[in-house]
Amino acid sequence: MFELAKAISLQKYQMIVKHTLDIMLQFFNPRLIMIDLKYIQNNFEEASIKLSKKGVGQDVLNELNDLFQLLKAANSKYESMKAEQNKLSKLFGEYKQKGLDTNELKDGIDKLKVQLPSLLEEARIADEKLQNLALVIPNFPDNEVPEGKDEDDNIELKKVLEPRVFDFQPKEHWDLGEKNGWIDFERGVKLAKSRFSVLKGTGAKLERALINFFLDTNAKAGFEEFNVPVINNANMLLGTGQLPKFEDDLFKIDGEELYLIPTAEVALTNLYNDEIIDASSLPLLLTAYTPCFRKEAGSAGRDTRGMIRQHQFDKVEMVAISHPDKSDEIFDMMVQNASDLLTALELPHRLVMLCGGDLGFGASKTVDIEVWLPGQGKYREISSISNTRDFQARRAKIRYKEDGKNLFVHTLNGSALAVGRTLIAIMENHQQEDGTIEIPDVLKKYL
RNA sequence: CGGGAGAUGGUAGAGCGGUUGAAUACACCGGUCUUGAAAACCGGCGAAGGUAACACUUCCGGGGGUUCGAAUCCCCCUCUCCCGGCCA
The missing domain is CATH 1.10.287.40 (Serine-tRNA synthetase, tRNA binding domain)
Structure with a gap:
């Protein structure tokens, strides 16, 4: 997710916002x-x-x-x-x-x-x-969120599945991707620029299979499927907290107050922007597959090789609009659902509670799910589930009506899952000595 | 992109310079009636800020103007709908 500005001073705040807000207020009433x-x-x-x-x-x-x-x-x-x-x-x-x-x-x-x-x-x-x-004050973290500066201070909650022991040197996904003809890095760069790639053949099919598998599984967990615009206007980005502070991370449509969404969370959550929902219809559980677009402005030099960090990537997202009393329960359910997807794909992973310093702007609590990548010998983020409590609801004016009163809902979001990174994880974890890749059983019917 | 119409409360839809935050209908909530439900009848029912509670302020797509006073008149913008062109 977005990098949180460290050690923020007043002056810096004012500078960051001034420009964007000036522009936005021409188009939207404050x-x-x-x-x-x-x-x-x-x-x-x-x-x-x-x-x-x-x-x-x-x-x-x-x-x-x-x-x-x-x-x-x-x-x-x-x-x-x-x-x-x-x-x-x-x-x-x-x-x-x-x-x-x-x-x-x-x-x-x-x-x-x-x-x-x-x-x-x-x-x-x-x-x-x-x-x-x-508008640039971040959300309050929950009390259970640990103190800490950065990801080193995050707390591991549990591990699921043991990493496999290889009797050969496991390869990294870019080697496997090229060897199997699944990923074409050069032509992706040719078509757009660096941090773009092309999937082909079985690689492309697997991407599609994963999307379908995720959506189907989410549906079984009670999430209704949506297909949404991947271009949203500035007011929506303001609602979920990407604007005004993080404009540099977004691709903006030239000459218009429109942005490519960095996550389906933006579109799904804002489906209910400025609406009052009857309490009896809560919670609303939503899921969508979309491509996501991020400038990765602060990530120069990180993960330049391979498909881990791209400007465009596929993701299936879960969003919940919840009664405040139920959001903790739903949060746990969402974490479990994302974890179950990885388990079904036979991918070892661990759950991590983010510390205050690593927490995203709008989140009051976040659990990251990190998948084991044997090529790198590391756990890497593949899902991030957050409860924003009423933070986004206030910005996006999403309320529910109960006993005649209008109150703010809680909103939650989480990946289930990042598709490209799942593909990478499958390649690296299920690779054979000859470089071929074994497809997990649950995916076979989707191919 | 060219021509026409429009934007009002959950929805539909009046209002066209004053006491109208807004008729009416439907939806919704509460009550009476009923074994229960429906129907009928009675009552309530937009939002934000503000207050102990009132008062009060703001909002009829957004911004600006005219006026003692604007949902109502004028200007700009945005969006929607219909007709035509272009196009998946």
Whole structure:
């Protein structure tokens, strides 16, 4: 997922957002979409401890709180004066109807009208400043999320399946891919640029088989299949948290406020953008296959060889829109479902709880699933399941109605699974000494 | 890309300068009736902010303007629908 900016300072925040937000606000009205300011205000200590896990300094929270107070003060000043004006205008109408003299009223209104614009402007500026800052504050991590800086501080929860012992030197997937004629790296680069590749023959068929296998299995777990646009507008990317902070990671359509999605999470979650869902229809379990597009801006030099880190890759994604009371339960189910997919493919893997520093921007809790790659002799991420609690729901205005009240849902997302990396894992784990690859039984009926 | 129409609450659909946050219908929720359900009748029913609760503010696609006052008038933008061209 996205790299979290470390050691974030106020100035850096303001610089990062200014440009993108300016552009976006030309096209979209700035609705009040942000983290829970009231919670921060009422639980300042707790909030700052939580956010420090994600590297947010206390100065940022102080600034946020000050802006919030400023906005409230400016608003109430403006609103009471506006109320006065509305009252007089109403009277004006009545006077006119009765044929009374309105001159005095008009004078009163005129006096108020001189002051109103500056008060409104004051409130508007406070609101804009507040939002600029609030939109780049990451989600609060759960209490169970371990302290830590980076992936070295993540905690292994469990291992599933023992890595196979090879009686020969296992090859890396790029060797196997070329030897079997499944992957053509050169021509992928020719067609687009580096970090693109071409699958062919059985490689291409396996990719398709995996997609179908994943979708079918997810359906059995209760997820409804969707086919969604892979181009989404800026407002949707704002809703799930990719914008404004991570624009550099996205492919943008030239001249339009449209982006290629970096994950189907964006489209699936935002299906319910600005909607109020009846509590009785929760949870909504959604799944979709899409290609995903990422600039990998911060990853220069990493995984340049092979198919691990591409600008375009296939993924089957799960998304859940959940009642707040049920999201932990659903989270566990999603982790289990993703893990079961790997088990069915006979791929050794482990579950890892991400530490605060490695947690994504919108996540309050994330479990990564890492698959064993014998060629590299390492576990590598193949799925990432996150509970964002109400973080995305607030931004995307996804609510549910219960007992007449509108409340924010919880949203969750997780890969099930990254298709290209699964293909790699199959090649490396099920390779034979002669370089051929044994296809797992569950896939055979899909070929 | 060219020509026409439109954008109002969950949906349909009135309103076209004042007390209309918005008629009406359907949907939905509560009640009466019923063994239970349906029907009928009565009542409620958009959202955000704000408040202890009221008050109050904002929102009729988005932005700006006219006016004492705008869902209603004017300008710009976006989107949708119909007709024509192009095209999977």
